[in-house]
Amino acid sequence: MKKDDFDLEILENADNEVIDALNSFPSADEETKRRVFSMSEKKFNDLNNNFEATDENSVKGVETYRKPKWYRAVCAAAAALVLVGGGTATFAALHKTKKSNESMQATSEIETSLANGEDDSSMMSEEAKKILYEHLFFNFWKLQREVEIELDKPINYYFYYCDAENATDEEIAKIPEMYSNNIKEENGKIYVGIEYYKLNSPYFSSLEEYYRKILEFSNEKMIYKLCGDVFFDNKFLEEHDITPYEYYDYYDYHNFAVYDNGYTKVDFSDAPKYVDRYTKLYTQVCKPDSFDPEKCEITYEKSFPIDSDSFIWESYYRLADDPDTIRRVNVYIENVEGYGWRIFDFSMDQCEYEEFKDYQGGEYPSLMEDVYKEALLNKDSELTSESTKTQESTEENAEPETVEDITEPLTAEPNKAISDYSDEELQNISMLLMNKYVELEHLPDSPYLVPDEIVTFANPTPSNGWPSNDYIRLDDPRFSNLEELVAYYSPYIEESLITYNCDNRNEFKEGDLITEELYPDHLTLPEIIEFNGKLYTYSIGNLYDSVVSCEIKEKNQNGFQIVAQTDSNCILTADIVKTDEDTFRIEKCWWDIT
């Protein structure tokens, strides 16, 4: 889909020289890289195995590198289904760790101590780490397992699949079979329905409670990993507009998805596992990959220490009802200040069990090798930078520089020409004014935001930089409405520069559409609006924090032009003039080409 009618398709089918030029940019992220490497290794192993199978007299003459064909479980979330009215499945424990009373007490003490983050993992014994792993991980899966699902009344949510004009037979054939009977076409788009079933659990009755429970044992990442993406609104979203990560917020309990047969774009693997509909919880039914520690036979397990606050636990195990499959899990456990020991991440997969194979693991966690190595590297570099920082601060012991904040207009000497000012004097004036400009630009990130006071305006499909539709109350003690805001900054900055990013029409009402047509000269929505006599703003995030240098570019009779550089290497050019009131003020300011 073309964005802004701008496309770089001209770069396609380039020769080596152009490819080399493109190669100077990163082409994909680390996750993609890891994924492609795994695929490459798997294919290499397949090639290898086929080669050996067909050619006994190998010309290689060396021992072939083999890796077991591990593959991902279909559904990593364990959910033992208890059918309503269908009886309860009974499971016999295969292997229970028998503990003496004494060791049970010791276990309990260790659990408490570790759960509170009181112990340093570098000092912990292997047994203590195992207990910690079991304490966190097994409780975690208990939430997934002990549920009831009502299969008789599913509800449907429809997910955008493709435009009808692109719905070739081949595209439709890609829809997983389990969804292929639930396809709809509407308004020129193809939607695939996924059924959700009411879920009953003794531990939680809403999505919010479920999340809180998970957070007792683990990092927020687990929510996404187990539940899939959770969308924050039920409005229609266009293709490409939103990715899961934009809506994955920490502890944002007020923004859970509330679906009502809404439509949204999703990849099937990203379809949320749970939805909360009118405070009742519904879930997809997925093939259970039952991780029940009481039904596991552990083949091998060990820890991989990282530092005093983290380690990875690896376990190879088989399930009683599936002894031909060996499964492995890596769990990254860390001690988080204020929370204690928690699961940061985990990974699971399985492959065919080979009876005479000695499963001992390797030098690195089998599923988190890269993560482990990176964690070790980060640990080393943190130690280095900490010692460097300590050394520097000891050596220099300098106070941080602060830029003076002005509260009065910058007065100019009435009879002094611009050319009579030294560059240093003009630079000082520039720094003061530019930091005032930065302060204005930073109002959307003001410490005076009141996060609980939000007004929402309907928004068209977010694309091309249009931000979210929530405006947050700005309760700055210096100005309570737009008129006062303009009055506050106008001694330093020309009024049109202030109002460019504001809207003083005061005509909004909640529910209004904000469209580009309303703001033909604007690149974005106004950053600051006045609504019901109060100021509101949306945050666009920090592009830069401060101006670090100003260079005088040219002088004229009425003023001078400067080029300012920010801490994030943004360049601003500004015209500063001497006003009729004999003050210095920014007349124009714009982003400049470096």
Add this chain to the structure above:
Amino acid sequence: MTGSEYCSLLRNSPQQAHKVIFDEYFNYAYTIVFNRLRSVAGTEDVEECVSDVFAEVFFNYSEDDKGDKDMKGYIATIAQRRAIDRFRSISVKNGRSVSLEGDVLTELKAEEDIVENSEKKDVQLTLIQLIKELGEPDSTIILHKYYYDRSSGEIAKLLNMKATNVRMRCKRALEKLRLMLKVSGIDL
């Protein structure tokens, strides 16, 4: 990395050797494959193709290979061939006619094509240079938004930024780039 260096690594630890060669040339292979497949394939196809490339590299290089073969050139050739194979396969499935333009075999081209290709290359190189002049992270944002067709969220993840920041920077960077293109006389 030369073939000899790779083979030497391979002797000690095949897995490590694969990782090293992958880390060094993944970006390059991906750039080549994507450049060929952008008009016909999605991300999954590109990734599949890149994994095919490396599987072939891992498989074809063995301890018996000698010499200081230039791995970059070798990988580039495999990447181009695999990409073209996949381009053709996808094009056939989509009912598109197959263009000979991407064929690695040297063929006689019409004189007009040579001139056109040369002009196109000049534009491509100039465009990339202008994008670089935007400075980071804007240049990466622009390339990933309008060439790699990534969303703001994906770019944010790549650059460890907020998605809203990416959108804002993209908007401003695009303005700058358009101006630079106009000044350079390039019309996309």
